[in-house]
Structure formats: C-alpha cells, structure tokens
Amino acid sequence: MNHVLVVDDDPQILRAMRITLRARGYSVAVAASGADALAGAAAQPPDLVILDLGLPDLDGVEVIAGLRGWCQAPILVLSGRSDSSDKVEALDAGADDYLTKPFGMDELLARMRALSRRVGAPDDQPVVTIGAASVDLAARRVTVEGEEEPLRLTPTEWHLLEVLVRHPGKLLSHRQLLLEVWGPGYETAHGNLRLYMAQLRRKLEPDPARPRYLLNEPGMGYRFEP
Structure with a gap:
C-alpha cells in the first residue's frame, strides 16, 4: 500500500498529512x-x-459512491461529523473505516496498517488465525489448538x-452484516446480530468479556482485528 490519496478542503491538514505520510515512505x-479527488484517482489509482466528508462541491458519501463504481482501494473516512448516522451512511456507501476529527496520527497510521492487511487476504491467506483457533475458509472449518x-x-x-x-481490519456496519448474513428484510434485526456475535465470542475469544479479535464499534458495527 504505497500510494495514498488524501482528500480534504483544509490546507493545513493536507500539508500535515503529506509531510507525515511521505516521511513514512508513502507516495501521497x-x-x-x-x-x-475523482479525477486524481482516475489518473493515478490509489x-x-x-x-473528509465535508467537501466544498460534493458530499463525501457521493465521492465514496463514485469511487466504488470502479475502485477497490480501501477508503478511510476522516470527518468532524461524529453522529453515528453519518458514520453508518459512509460505511454503507462503501467506506472501510471511520475516524472522527480531531484524531491522533498514531491512531491514523494504525488504521492504515489494519486496512493494508485486508488487501488480498482471503485469496492469499485461506487460513485465518483467531487466538488458538484456525479458520479454514476453503474447507469451511474451524479447528482449535x-x-x-x-x-x-x-x-x-x-x-x-x-x-x-x-474483511480483516474493515469496519462493517450493522446493516451490511445483517443484509449479508440474514438477507433483505433483516436490516434492523440488531438483536440477531448481538446474539450471534456473543456466541462467536464465547467459542473463539480467549476472554469473551474482553474481546481482542471480534470487536464492536458502538452504534456503527463490528470488525475482525487480526
């Protein structure tokens, strides 16, 4: 993950991000x-x-939708909008993660590393480790050491x-998970999701009360953290 496209209407943020990311070896x-943003992504795919969602011409959700028509690169949203509905709308449009401003650069870099781990993971790593458990995606089997x-x-x-x-490292909204697993008509069946996540944690997490791998983002969704 070498080439990063940063989209923000604040020149100070753009300057800080360019300096910081280039210092860590990224092309920015x-x-x-x-x-x-759409023209730049087409000219040099990121x-x-x-x-950022608050852009002067297009809403960030429109940009996400425009990119998702052809671009599979992970999208990390940075925004001052802290309302959960804005976050869920961005995730449902195709964003992979959401970080609220103000943010720490260390957390941003950690989120970037997490997103980089998911690129190509299903094909290149058919066996995924969760603590003492191994999830074999090809054989559809979970074994425990x-x-x-x-x-x-x-x-x-x-x-x-x-x-x-x-989707390691990707924040999946409640709606995304409910549609994928239960199908249309279950978009608001949050009780189903909570129940089955609790069951998975009991079976897979070393300490289900303090999960390390199957994480909850309150009001937004869940992520698998390798």
Missing part, C-alpha cells in the same frame, strides 16, 4: 474537492483513500464469521 497525492475435533458452529455462526474474517 492530495485533493481539496470531490471532483479533484492504494488507499483518506477522505489441542482439540481433536473441529469447533462446532451453526450455519449462521459460520456465515457471520466468514464475512468478518474475509
């Missing part, structure tokens, strides 16, 4: 508007997009786990 392009028999998961538990581990 910047854009101060949605139109410039490996990662860092996007020291246990002779595979871990028993219900079909719904497996489907939910598979969606999460196929």
Whole structure:
C-alpha cells in the first residue's frame, strides 16, 4: 500500500498529512474537492483513500459512491461529523473505516496498517488465525489448538464469521452484516446480530468479556482485528 490519496478542503491538514505520510515512505497525492479527488484517482489509482466528508462541491458519501463504481482501494473516512448516522451512511456507501476529527496520527497510521492487511487476504491467506483457533475458509472449518475435533458452529455462526474474517481490519456496519448474513428484510434485526456475535465470542475469544479479535464499534458495527 504505497500510494495514498488524501482528500480534504483544509490546507493545513493536507500539508500535515503529506509531510507525515511521505516521511513514512508513502507516495501521497492530495485533493481539496470531490471532483479533484475523482479525477486524481482516475489518473493515478490509489492504494488507499483518506477522505473528509465535508467537501466544498460534493458530499463525501457521493465521492465514496463514485469511487466504488470502479475502485477497490480501501477508503478511510476522516470527518468532524461524529453522529453515528453519518458514520453508518459512509460505511454503507462503501467506506472501510471511520475516524472522527480531531484524531491522533498514531491512531491514523494504525488504521492504515489494519486496512493494508485486508488487501488480498482471503485469496492469499485461506487460513485465518483467531487466538488458538484456525479458520479454514476453503474447507469451511474451524479447528482449535489441542482439540481433536473441529469447533462446532451453526450455519449462521459460520456465515457471520466468514464475512468478518474475509474483511480483516474493515469496519462493517450493522446493516451490511445483517443484509449479508440474514438477507433483505433483516436490516434492523440488531438483536440477531448481538446474539450471534456473543456466541462467536464465547467459542473463539480467549476472554469473551474482553474481546481482542471480534470487536464492536458502538452504534456503527463490528470488525475482525487480526
């Protein structure tokens, strides 16, 4: 993940991001508007997009939708909008993660590293490790170190786990997960999601009360953190 496109209408943020990211070895392009962002991405496809939602010409969600028509690069939203509905709208449009301003550069870099880990992961790493458990995506089987028999998961538990581990580091909204696992008509069935996430944590997390791998972002969704 070498080429990063940073989109923000604040020149100070653009300057700080350019300096910081270049110092860490990234190639950086910047854009101060949605139109410039779409044109810049088309001219030089980015490996990662860092996007502010409050742009002078287009709403950031429109930019996400425009990019998602052809660009598969992870999109990390940086925004002063802290309302959960804005975050969920961005995630449902195709963003991969959301960081609220003001933010710490260390956290931003950590989120970037997490997104870089998910690129190509399902094909290149068909076996994913969660603590002492190994999730074999090809064989559709979970084994636990020291246990002779595979871990028993219900079909719904497996489907939910598979969606999460196929997108390591990506924040998936409640709506995305409910549509993917349960299908249309279940977009608001949050109780289903909470129940099955709790069951997966009991089976996979070393300490289900303090999960390390299957993480919750309150009001937004869940992510698998490798």
